[in-house]
Amino acid sequence: MTDSQAERTTLRRDVLTLPGVAVGAPDPLPPLRPLDELHELDDRSKQGMPRDMARQIGYEKLRSVLPERLKNGYGRERAPLTLDTLVIENDRLRVTVLPGLGGRIHSMFHKPTGRELLYRNPVFQPADFALNGAWFSGGIEWNIGATGHTTLSCAPLHAARVTAPDGGDMLRLWEWERLRDLPFQVDLWLPAGSDFLHVGVRIRNPHERPAPVYWWSNIAVPEEHRVLAPADEAWHFGYERSLRRVPVPEFDGVDRTYPLSGEYPADYFYEVPDGQRRWIAALDDDGHGLVQTSTDLLRGRKLFLWGHGAGGRRWQEWLTEPGTGGYAEIQAGLARTQLEHVRLDAEGEFAWLESYGPLSAAPDAVHSAEDWAAARGEVEECLEAALPRADVDAAYEAWRPHADTEPGEVLAAGSGWGALEVLRGDFKLPGTPFDESTLGPSQTPWIDLLRTGSIPEPRRVGPPGPTLVAPYWRDMLETAPAQPLTEYHLGVAQWHAGDLAQAVRSWERGLELAPSLWPLLRCLAVADQEAGHRERAADRYAEAFDDLCQERRDDGEAWTAATAALGREAIDALLAARRPGPARAVWDRLHAATRARGRFRLVEARLLIAEGDKEAARAVFDEGFEVADLREGSEAIAELWAHLAAPGERLPDQYDFSMRPRES
Known part of the structure; x- marks a missing residue:
């Protein structure tokens, strides 16, 4: 189809109404205690890993979520909730974005086949998974900051209309990430007539010192799919805090590329060889599903699964609506694993392009139980036919000059923290304006400190x-x-x-x-x-x-x-x-x-x-x-139950959120 024949790409505001709860007021007490981080390693796991991986695992680990506040003011009594959305659409794809919730892509609908390509959560239910608390499952989220789900999971981002490389509309999302004190942007570009959404990402370090960077694009997909990536090995992280290299697809007699095959939640960080095209796909029994690929800077690929055990099933119910199906996560990041942080030099930047779209492959090959190389090869051939690697590189080169394009129509407003930092540092950040009009009451005392050298005492307690x-x-x-x-x-x-x-x-x-x-x-x-x-x-x-x-x-x-x-x-x-x-x-x-x-x-x-x-x-x-x-x-509920249960009495299912085998 030629550009003249293709329907023009549009970008518009809309609303989404679904059962949900408000995020609620943040915790007013500053989070002084050390971060409660699950992704800690035992000493044995640190032995024998690649040198660069070991260095990055030990680099600038986060001590707390300051200056952020914890978000824990939500409940579980759902009512109809209306959320603002931004919809970017051509004749092939309709992509729905939640600018007020971290710029999350809520839905990616493929019109020719009538298929939803993502796991689209039918409810909005915050849960305590983000570094600072409130997070929700489903769609595609942009994780920046430090190991874990971003503090921006349930926060607004700035959004505006920008001219795309092909002259159409592009959606820009941007904010100032406060844990690492870095501005970033996410550009959603859907060319006319394209089956693939291009996503240009840029993280900048405007400071005169290096900064640790963390990025993982997190894609929720139905858990009944098989997950494929170009790797024969993976780093397995279990929630007993161990990391080990395992074969792909099978170890311990189980094919781990099927999310329901394992019992407990687990991460599989695929060891993608240097020079290999970066991609990951989740395909159903008929060989249909979603593929994500990128330029080479985004090296890591990962599968997270909840497993079929009681705890994983309970979490699936907890995060969505019982009876609506579960999800797994396929992810792409800057490092091999999510335990690592990557150094970004002073006044430097990272930039790359990702592409998301539908993929169909021969189901017999995709689900081959005996030939993993053939399954991988089938997906890679179909991906190359649908979106050649050279086209992704060309899309990156086309997008790159447009990353500095100043936004046009403002579609949503984020926080005022970026405006405060630009005011303080006099930073020049083409393409991502942090306007003084976004400054609010939270920034007022700090503007006074900046301009007068003192913070005024409050007039009332x-x-x-x-x-x-x-x-x-x-x-x-x-x-x-x-x-x-x-x-x-x-x-x-x-x-x-x-x-x-x-x-x-x-x-x-x-x-x-x-x-x-x-x-x-x-x-x-x-x-x-x-x-x-x-x-x-x-x-x-x-x-x-x-x-x-x-x-x-x-x-x-x-x-x-x-x-x-x-x-x-x-x-x-x-x-x-x-x-x-x-x-x-x-x-x-x-x-x-x-x-x-x-x-x-x-x-x-x-x-x-x-x-x-x-x-x-x-x-x-x-x-x-x-x-x-x-x-x-x-494990607080299970630990308290142990004080109350009769001998041999098991923890009731409604309280079982176990993510690892119980210690005997």
């Missing part, structure tokens, strides 16, 4: 806003007048930098004149916990919660979130110090709606056990509860 922790902001805080709010922010920045003693001194200085004590007391309580001072931590938590209860002005979202977050931490600290009485006093002052949440029903069961009332704690389990923000890999 309330939970403090977010803290900036990058070295240059920390330097400004250190030279600012030593007011209580400044000392609070300075302590958080010093804590993030690893200067724990100085952080404690800053918080203690802030206490001397602070009208609001609880934020500083809570920070000092965390410091006590990390130093092993359990009793003093409990004292400070109890004092902080008392102060908060006296100070809170209403039952609005901000104060309710602060009360819930601080109350939960205070009860944990008091129970750790074996003080169930004061813990009960904290519980009684929580809002009734907070106590009814699933997370707090679990807290209540712990409290009842500490009070010696196992029968009442067991009744909490028997009545049933759902911990909406249960962390990926958490």
Whole structure:
């Protein structure tokens, strides 16, 4: 089909309505504790791996999610939810994007065959999988930052219309990623008459120092498909925290390219040989499905599967709607594995192009049980026929000059943090404008610090806003007048930098004149916990919660979130110090709606056990509860159940979220 015969590519706004829940207010307490990261390795796994891989696994691991806040204010009672979408469409594909949710591609519909190419989640249900909490499954997400799902999973991105290399419309998404302090962009280009969506990605480092970079494009596909990639070996990561090289497709007598063949959740990072075309595909019983390919910079390919075990099945139900089918993830990244971070030189950039589209191959070859090379070869030949490797390279070269094109019509707005950083650093970032019009209340204190050298004290008490922790902001805080709010922010920045003693001194200085004590007391309580001072931590938590209860002005979202977050931490600290009485006093002052949440029903069961009332704690389990923000890999429910179960009594299915074999 010629360009003149093809239907013109269009880009338009639309809305999507589906059952869902709001993400809710962020946790107002700064996340001071070390990152709860599942992807840690035992020492044995680090032996014998390639030198570059070992170096990148140890390079600039993330200590915390500061300056981000945790997002855990969602529940599980769904109602019709309307989401803004952007739709880019030609006569072959219709691609639906969620600009307010990390720029996620929600759907990729192939018109000629009537097939949805992705796993399209029929609900919007946040769960605690992102580095900072709220995440949801389905579609294609853009993971930048550090090992794990991006903090932007449930955050808005800037979006605008841009002229594509072929003269049509291209959708640009961009934001400032705050964990690594880097701007990035994602350009969605759907040429007229094309079966393939091209995605140009650029990450820039505008600073005068190198930066660690992490990127994985994460594609959800139906789990009944076979996953194929050009590799004979893979690095297998199990959630017992081991990494080992295994053969593909079969090891331990099981073909692992079928996501339902394994029992437990697992990652398979394919060892794609140098010089080999980069691609990964997921194809159904008839040989139909999705293929993703890219220019060579995006070297890694991965399969994540939930498996057929009870825990994996429960997670599948948890993240979507029971009875609607499960999903697996095929992914593409800058490194071999997701445990690695790649160095980006000062004032340098990474740029590449990915392509996504339908693929059909001979099913007998695709599902050959005896000949993996033939199965791979069939897919590669069909891919080359549908989208030659040379065409991907040519599309990259065509897109590259357009990466600097200034956006036209603004279609959605992201955060104001990028505008603040551009204002501070006077950065020139062609193609990704961070306009001062996007600055908001969260940035206001920091604009004052930048322009006047000080942060004004608030006119009325309330939970403090977010803290900036990058070295240059920390330097400004250190030279600012030593007011209580400044000392609070300075302590958080010093804590993030690893200067724990100085952080404690800053918080203690802030206490001397602070009208609001609880934020500083809570920070000092965390410091006590990390130093092993359990009793003093409990004292400070109890004092902080008392102060908060006296100070809170209403039952609005901000104060309710602060009360819930601080109350939960205070009860944990008091129970750790074996003080169930004061813990009960904290519980009684929580809002009734907070106590009814699933997370707090679990807290209540712990409290009842500490009070010696196992029968009442067991009744909490028997009545049933759902911990909406249960962390990926958490075993808290099973561990508590072990204190209550009769000998030989198994964990009820509704509470079984196991991601690894249970220790005997």
